[in-house]
Amino acid sequence: MSVMEKTAAARQAEWKPKIIAFCCNWCSYGGADLAGTNRLSYPANVKIIRVPCSCRVNPMFILRAFQKGADGVIVCGCHPGDCHYSTGNYHARRRMTMLFSMLSFLGVESARTRVEWVSAAEGARFKAVMDSFVEDITRLGPNERLEDLRCKEN
Amino acid sequence: MQKIGVFVCWCGTNIASTVDVKAVAEAAKSVPGVVFSTDYQYMCSEAGQNLIKDSVLTYGLTHVVVCSCSPRMHEATFRKAVASIGMNPYMLEVANIREQCSWVHKDKEVGTEKAIALMKAAVAKAMLNTPLTAGSTPVTKRALVIGGGIAGMQTALDIADAGFQVDIVETKPTIGGKMAQLDKTFPTLDCSSCIVTPKMVEVGQHPNITIYAYSEVTEVKGFVGQFTVTIKRKARYVDESKCTGCGACIEKCPMKKVPDEWNMNLNNRKAIYIPFAQAVPKIATIDPAYCLKLNTGKCGVCSKVCGTNAINYEAKDEYLEVGYGAIVAATGYEMIDVSKYDEYAYSNSPDVVTALEYERLMSAAGPTGGHLVRPSDGKEPKTIVFIQCVGSRETEDSCHGGKPYCSKVCCMYTAKHAILTKDHYPDTDIYVFYIDVRTPGKLFDEFYRRAVEQYNVHYIKGAVGKVTPNAETGKLDVQAADLLLMEQLQIEADMVVLAAALEPHRSARPLATMLTAPMDTNDFFTEAHAKLRPVESATAGIYLSGFCQGPKDIPETVSQAGAAAAKVIGLLSKNELVGNPCVAHSDEWMCNGCSQCENVCPYGAITYEEKEFRMPDRTTKIRRVASVNPAVCQGCGACTVTCPSGAMDLRGFTNQEIMAEVDALCL
Structure with a gap:
């Protein structure tokens, strides 16, 4: 077994999915807070980044996350029609549709990326979305498509 | 050179029980840029805030990271604290290790690991934070109250008494709302019109109040302090x-x-x-x-x-455009459509009525002049069955798709109906079928007990299965179950009264969309904070009054209406509002004048101007560049992503800052 293969096998064994969730400040971040207030457990692999609106999520952020070794990226915003800034989530939806189709063309499985609408009153929905997303990513295994090995420490 | 201090809060045991706070503080010490870290039981307390302030002064900190509850909870508290000692408040970051860590992860090892990751991401962001200063915008000293029921009237009166102009928009031809339709009010049994109509007159005659009755709000533009509302006068x-x-x-x-x-x-x-x-x-x-x-x-x-x-x-129809500083939603409630509850024969028999119809039948100003009779034949009823929780407290799998919540007032108004009916006709037999009797409130339980003990109303825990109009007897055959005695009951009733669920008025949902105010799945407006900001919407400048925020009885509605008014007065008494400094700005040297950002901006905050630039070769050149009006920009960031040259960035959430967070979380 070569060194490369050995490290790959070892990595697989101790692999835990790394998931970045971009949550808009007004709805989804509030939904995540409500999940907390209601003590609704979801996997700790999900790490949330607060953005003012889902339309603040630059496709570059998502590419960067994959480059740095994330296994899945989810963008959460207000339900259509409920955006705090009126139209932000529509921009996000269009941009992400474009980006995700490009990612899928590059070989990143489409289940690794998602856009979900979670309102500030939907703590239970936040948990359900995260549970199912983590389950999808766990099934797919580590993402190796866009990972920049130069970014790895070892 | 950045000198960052990390402060880890225990939140009593809320964080400390599932996150090793000492380990988080220890881990912070090895993060580049961090010169000081510590933990404390309650960072938001005065002692905790002093700890932060003292450490900033002692160690010469340039940035502060607080690992505590959600920034939606205490970011403002901590920012105020550091501002009090001269630090720019936007040099502070909060890592949410309570709502998004300790409360959702039970395993201490996992929780600690995540808390450390969140702390590192916050440090990475804080590292790039720069001082921000907010601009200010003037406040239009006029308030709009949408809805002219008791909630809207009380809010308008309180604001108007403080000396500000208030407009009430009401869809019906008159103000007064549902309360004006009620006969008497629980638990005092005072006449509803006798207390609400003087209020209506007071509103109508107040020099600071303008009533737009038979009108609707059709468009809302602007933001806190500067709303422009289109009112349709039908x-x-x-x-x-x-x-x-x-x-x-x-x-x-x-x-x-x-x-x-x-x-x-x-x-x-x-x-x-x-x-x-x-x-x-x-x-x-x-x-x-x-x-x-x-x-x-x-x-x-x-x-x-x-x-x-x-x-x-x-x-x-006429359309008015009026400027307001604050908007209060007081859209109230309506009863659900009970016709889908076919088993109660509402559509088949005029003698099956909703509670609000019963209210009109008892009212002296009602269709029968207060003479309580059966709608079908005008005879006095001898046996009346009240059915509770029709469409309230239903589970998700219920076939009717009713409301999951308790409508709150039905138990009390049914007791009132029973008592008033017995006062009219002492020999009437009254049966009340309930799931639970809920009477928390001042003098409420005493009132309910009076119905049972003094008036001898038959309260039966159980459900009515079917109501069948009997053509021969002209009565209603009620088939029910007594769940305490485990018996089937057959009651021959003259009338059946349905305590139907109350739901937010149908105009609330489209209004919420116009106001961009969040709502929950039941179409109640969501308050900014369930405990600490119950009368404000998360959308600045929007306030909530009455049933539109959640089920309430009249005294609760009036208290909330006053509370909403106090918040509006607080806002309108300011001449200027300090804005949000987290707004977009454009790097004029990078901007290529393409107009993409102008097209996506929902507020029209971006304009283009021809500007003279001194080029490196000492020539001057006129270029067309974007310019953001910081007073109008709300900081959504749509323009930053759409900008093809990367000239547009959002202060407080810069590309670099978010990238740094991504990097830190992916390590």
């Missing part, structure tokens, strides 16, 4: 400035068969009408769906009898 076909409310037109109107919504359609009114005698404003309205003149061109009796020449068949 055509009344009666000139408000001329009508004296004498009622001569109503007397002579030949169109008599219009269902009277004021009396819950239990009787008829004319095509020109004043909803009730104490209406404010007391102005006649022509119902365009029924008016003969408007529909067939023949008639015109009302215009002939009108002494002031107020009738105008050519009237059109």
Whole structure:
């Protein structure tokens, strides 16, 4: 077994999915807070980044996350029609549709990326979305498509 | 050179029980840029805030990271604390290790690991934070209250008494709302109209209040302090400035068969009408769906009898545009449509009525003049069955798709109905079928016990399975179960009253969309904080009053209405509002003048201007560049992503800062 293969096998064994969730400040971040207030457990692999609106999520952020070794990226915003800034989530939806189709063309499985609408009153929905997303990513295994090995420490 | 201090909060045991706070503080010490870290039991307490302030001064910290509860909770508290010692408040970051870590992850090892990751991401972001200064915007000193029920009236009165101008927009031809339709109020049994109609008069005569009755809000633009609202004034076909409310037109109107919504359609009114005698404003309205003149061109009796020449068949809807500093939603409630509860025979028998219809049947101003009789034959009822929780407290798998919540007032008004009915006819048999009797409130349980003990109302824990109109006896066969005695019951009732669920008014959802105010799945407006900011919406400048925020009885509604008014007064008493400094800005050297950002901006905050630039080769060049108006920009960031040259960035959430967070979380 070569060194490369050995490290790959070892990595697989101790692999835990790394998931970045971009949550808009007004709805989804509030939904995540409500999940907390209601003590609704979801996997700790999900790490949330607060953005003012889902339309603040630059496709570059998502590419960067994959480059740095994330296994899945989810963008959460207000339900259509409920955006705090009126139209932000529509921009996000269009941009992400474009980006995700490009990612899928590059070989990143489409289940690794998602856009979900979670309102500030939907703590239970936040948990359900995260549970199912983590389950999808766990099934797919580590993402190796866009990972920049130069970014790895070892 | 950045010198970052990390402060880890225990939040009593809320964080400390599932996150090793000492380990987080220890881990922070090895993060580049961190020069000081510590943990404390309650960072938000005065002692905790002093700890932060003292450490900033002692160690010369340039940035502060607090690992605690959600930034939606205490970011403002900590920012204020560091600002008090001269630090720019935007040099502070909060890592949410409570709502998004300790409360959702039970395993201490996992929780600690995540808390450390979140702390590192916050440090990475804080590292790039720069001082930000907010601009300010003027405040329009006028408030809009949407809804003229008891909630809206109380809010408007309180704001107006403080000296500010208030406009009330009400869809119905009169203010007063549901409370004006009620007969008596629990638990004191004082007459509802006797307390609400003087309030209506007070509102109508207040020099600072303008009532736009028979009107709707159709568009809301702007933001806190600077809203512009379009109000549609529906055509009344009666000139408000001329009508004296004498009622001569109503007397002579030949169109008599219009269902009277004021009396819950239990009787008829004319095509020109004043909803009730104490209406404010007391102005006649022509119902365009029924008016003969408007529909067939023949008639015109009302215009002939009108002494002031107020009738105008050519009237059109008018649109007003008014500026406001604050908006209060007070849209109230309505009863659910009970016709889908077929087992209770509501659609089949006039003697099955909703509680609000029963209210009108008992009211002295109602269709029967307060003489409680069966709608079908006008006879006095001998046996009445009250069914509780019709459409309330239903589970998700219920076939009716009712409401999951408790409507809160039904137990009390049913006790009231029972007592009042017994006062009318002491020998009536009254059965109340309930799931639970819920009577928390001042003098509420005493009132309910009075119904049971003094008035001998039969309270039966159980459910009614079916109500069948019996053609032979003319009565209603009620089949029910007594769940305590485990018996089936057959009751021959004269009337059945349904305590139907109350739901937010149907106008609330489209209004929420116009206001961009969040709502929950039941269409109640969501408050900014469930405990600490119960009368404010998360959207700045929008306030909540009454049932639109959640089920409430009258005293609760009035208290909340006053609370909302206090918040509005607080806002309107400021001349200027300090804005949000987290706004977009454009790097003029990178901007290529493409106009993409201008197209996506929902606020029109971006304009283009021709600017003279001194180029490196010492020539000057006129270039077209984007410029953001920081007073109008709300900081959504749509432009930053759309900008093809990367010139546009959002302060407080810069590309670099978010990238740094991504990097830190992916390590």
